[in-house]
Amino acid sequence: MVGYILRRLLAAVPVMGIVAVLVFLMLRLTPSDPAAIIAGDFANDQQIAEIRTKLGLDRPIVTQFVIWIGGMLQGDFGESFFYKKQVAALIAERLEPTLSLSLLAIVLTVCIAVPLGTLAAYKQGSWIDRIVMGFSVVGFSVPVFVVGYLLIYVLAVRLDWFPVQGYQYLRDGFGGWLHRLVLPALTLSIVFVALIARMTRTSVLEVLHEDYIRTARAKGQSELKVLVRHALANAAVPILTVIGLTFATLIGGVVVTESVYTLPGLGLLTVDAVLARDYPTIQAVILLFSLAYVIVNLLVDVAYTVFDPRIRY
Amino acid sequence: MKWTAKVALAAALLAAPLASAEAQKTLRFVPHSDLKILDPIWTTAYITRNHGYMVYDTLFAMDANGDFKPQMVDKYDVSADKLTYTLTLRNGLTWHDGAPVTSEDCAASIKRWAAKDSLGQKMMSFVSGIETPDAKTIVIKLKEPTGLVISGLGKPSSNVPFMMPKRVAETDPNKQIEDFTGSGPFVFKKDEWQPGSKIVYTKFDKYVPRSEPASAFAGGKVVKVDRVEWRPIRDHQQSVNALLSGEIDYIEAPPHDLHTLVKADKNVYMFNWNPLGNQFTFRFNVLHKPFDNPKVRQALLYAFNQEDFLKAVIGNAENYKLCKAMFICGSPLETTAGMDDKLESNFKKARDLLKEAGYDGTTIVLMHSTDLQVLTNLAPVAKSLMEKVGLKVDMQSMDWQTLVARRAKKDAPDKGGWHAFLTSWVSADLLNPVMMGFLNSGCEKAMFGWPCDPEIEKLRNEFAKATDLGKQKEIVASIQKRVVEYPTHVHLGQWYNQGALRNNVTGVVAAPAPVLWNIEVK
Secondary structure, three states, rough: HHHHHHHHHHHHHHHHHHHHHHHHHHHHOOOOOOOHHHHOOOOOHHHHHHHHHHHOOOOOOHHHHHHHHHHHHHOOEEEEEOOEHHHOOOOOOOHHHHHHHHHHHHHHOOOHHHHHHHHHHOOOOOOOHHHHHHHHHHHHHHHOOOOOOOOHHHHHHHOOOOOOOOOOOHHHHHHHHHHHHHHHHHHHHHHHHHHHHHHEEEEHHHHHOHHHHHHHHHHOHHHHHHHHHHHHHHHHHHHHHHHHHHHHHHHHHHHHHHHHHEEEEEEHHHHHHHHOOHHHHHHHHHHHHHHHHHHHHHHHHHHHHOOOOOOOO | OHHHHHHHHHHHHHHHHHHHHHHOEEEEEEOOOOOOOEEEEEEEHHHHHHHHHHHHHEEEEEEOOOEEEEEEEEEEEOOOOOOOOEEEEEOOOOOOOOOOOOHHHHHHHHHHHHHHHHHHHHHOEEEEEEEEEEEEOOOOOOOOOOHHHHHHOOOOOOOOOOOOOOOHHHHOOOOOOOOOOOOOOOOEEEHHHOOOOOEEEEEEOOOOOOOOOEOOOOOOOOOOOOOEOOOOOOOOOHHHHHHHHOOOOOEOOOOOHHHHHHOOOOOOOEEEOOOOOEEEEEOOOOOOOOOHHHHHHHHHHOOOOOHHHHHHHHHHHHHHEEEEEEEEOOOOOOOOOOOOOOEEHHHHHHHHHHHOOOOOOOOOEEEEEOHHHHOHHHHHHHHHHHOOOEEEEEEEOOHHHHHHHHOOOOOOOOHHHOOEEEHHHHHHHOOOOOOOHHHHOOOOHHHOOOEOOHHHHHHHHHHHHOOOOHHHHHHHHHHHHHHHHHHOOOEEEEEEOEEEEOOOOOOOOOOOOOOOOOOOEE
């Protein structure tokens, strides 16, 4: 297992390298100029040129790439063009809201989707099944921002149960942290609940007709035990795969959700950096997201062995 | 207990710590964008200028009538030959770190500002030296008289000549400052700054306001709250939701299409804090055909009318004004000289001019910004009016930052360059010919568009030398007449963007930038 993990981590190096090259090239080849943006409305050619030189943007692309990669290898992500802060520090500041939102969204997703999907499979063809499947279709058809606005209108503006926007850091109290995060996490999780509930239903349905389920029932085990210990456990591998794959979508959702709810996380930082053409920040954040994606996939692969002892690496 | 009541109770309990934390006298303000750069001399960004007005003070300041009044200055004297200005600082001026404000601090600040700002550079071209005979006296000596000293030091918009401690003001003007000590009415709390979500200021207890009532940027800057929190909210709908639910107190500028939503709530009201408003403009690139020919540019002065643009973007006539004065209706230098028959959509006259100019059907590349609500509808209106007089237009859509990058390029329009675009200016940036950036016709030294006209430059220099308002008005009228012959840009009307406030917020001072002194939160 350790060997497998090491091999996978080594395999991630060229993946990250390719991402780095692509991100760098895409930014340099798009028609934008951070120097002109920084210089502002009143700048003349000379002022823009001075800023370009200061930022090193007048150097050949290859030189810029080598300097950036060289810095990255030494742990230096560069300095944000706009905030004049080290990008690493900027990311560190923004990590907590994004991690909080992602984790809460995943917890909510799993806690809602897996029981719902299992129940729908168990009650196949019933009104419960139809409601869950109907919700699934709506859930992954409606864009995140529409769900967000609806939840805000009902739960925040009309009922006043939750704040409309903003984030409270954990250090300032768990209650406030949770209170401000429930609505964004719910918004973000709805699409995943829909997807995973549907996947769970399909997987559980497949195993419910297996011989070992019949055997378990014949041995007199309760339906709950049959469902959880025998059906769900054996259906877990495809569900885990979907959870892993949806992580990429979650990142996209984080960007939109953080913008709608004004959560000062990496999603909002990405939007701001893209709008301002803050190259060092965009590059670092996208690399970080790619790394997170690689790690989550690795964790999912490792988790397979827990649920299915037949899988060996 | 019903389940809904239980959830509500749980939510209330969770919210309790928040409520107590926010019980202090805090003004929660949604600015028009996030604050990224903290040096108001290094950048011209309006958000940084507004931050500057919180933290720093100015020697002179513009009042509601457009007159320049002493602010940090107690009294000043101009010699009979108008070559020496002696400024004496007020008593009790203190930096946020407790040190007294000195004339040396101010002299260094003037120099740094003048190194970056175009009006400052013009002013300094008349200055032979700045002396500081004692800690409270600044003596500005001139080579020849100019009317730019007081108006320059009281310049209301970017770059504003904010005063900073000498050690800060000695920072290279092309490098951002890292010490944010000011002497203004609020203290910037760098330790509480959360880039992207919260910018915090507290009342500066040692600030000594002037005794006069607040009037725009002049008069007494009396702070009536303990703390101000800027909370940038990207999503306009969300900022309105937050205002309606009481999470924030004041939105600087909700977009016009949300005004109805705001006005429908009896707990909030709207207030036009900037009576001078803003001005839409159409900018030519004179480097390329056909706009290298002034006659083709003149044709657009006849083809356009302001109302089509203002209706398409602003809609409600309460929020715009047709104004043929380049230098802003309601300002001391307002004039319509030379404009009587222009901006009336006289298509026949426009077509005649194009014919006279020998327009050969060259396609005009018109850049269209799509992501800023107040600019999005401008280019389609321009395209429509231009096509009505026979111009071929290729309207290319892009986000604003792409436009900003492209407008700096001098390449041919079919090779990544451009012919024209539309933008908006805060009126306070357009109050005289030296401040108005688009009027700079210094060829290579001019802003993007690069107009090149010695006559306009000569008149701008004359304006800089004029010391009385009558003479300045005469020159401004001449400049406007010359711009009709050699158009640098077309002004497309004034518009206003009102702030939205909860009823418990009172005392907002009207000024060309949102200022937060004098405001009470009940």
